[in-house]
Amino acid sequence: MDLQQRAVQIRDESLQFIEACKQHIQKGRSLKDETTRLSEEAMVLKEECIADRCKSLAILKLLDDHKDMSGRTNIPIASIAEDTSLARVMIEEIKQVYLPEENPLNELKTKFLDLSYLPAR
Structure with a gap:
């Protein structure tokens, strides 16, 4: 293999390596975006769970208060x-x-x- 063919081969391999790096960078960005989206969804779900828990506790407290007040005339x-x-x-x-x-x-x-x-x- 002469010097010119070797240079062409190295150039082609370098271009393939650069293209593979670009693809990996793009895949990394996509994964980061997906991770961010999933984190935001998880935070929303966590807030919804907290809100539901607060509602449930409020309902249980009202039920408990109602049980305590049943049979009483003075509230x-x-x-x-x-x-x-x-x-x-x-x-x-x-x-x-x-x-x-x-x-x-x-x-x-x-x-x-x-x-x-x-x-x-």
């Missing part, structure tokens, strides 16, 4: 006022959280705040 107004006050604080905290329009939690936040009809103090 503890202080407890209701305390729960209402706590709910107001939670609503104010939720209002202060900034969520971009494209964030799926923004829709949940809006729906929740639409349901927050607690009377003003």
